[in-house]
Amino acid sequence: DTEVTQTPKHLVMGMTNKKSLKCEQHMGHRAMYWYKQKAKKPPELMFVYSYEKLSINESVPSRFSPECPNSSLLNLHLHALQPEDSALYLCASSPLGRGGRTDTQYFGPGTRLTVL
């Protein structure tokens, strides 16, 4: 089973709202990721949770906040977003290969976020 699930599929929120995106995998993978993808562009890495340690892309604004309650779950908390944050948010998980390297990433179906 190579399934990564994401909820919700679609989310519309105002700039003053607080919402959360959820990602879950049951493949025993040791690394999980959040990506932001704009239309016709490749995914951009936001956060990595690997070996129980969080790595942050420094260009990601603080209005995005990841949380890893356990090794199967990765949440993304959203607060005071801007219209330019509207995008597809993809979650992925991967086993770790030789030397702890990221191996194949398995992606969820994504959450389409619209910020009004």
Place this chain on the structure above:
Amino acid sequence: AQTVTQSQPEMSVQEAETVTLSCTYDTSESDYYLFWYKQPPSRQMILVIRQEAYKQQNATENRFSVNFQKAAKSFSLKISDSQLGDAAMYFCAYTSDNDMRFGAGTRLTVKP
């Protein structure tokens, strides 16, 4: 810094024909992984094929195969007997350590 370049923004192929998508990358690492992912309009990123850099043999998965040239840092994808369902955006990706780098993507159209 590692970069991945896909020089073909769009490609088109006739159904049942063969098409090759190009990808080059830049790295100083000797051990890494390379991938091709497909993203149809339904938006989920699907793994097409995976190559380990230390393996000389080119990876194949049914109608999909790669031409991996490590010295030239080239990793092209060949799709044989193209089908309508192959129409999608294709991303070449490189990973070493904790980071996956994607190319800009190639949009493939399949004509009936």
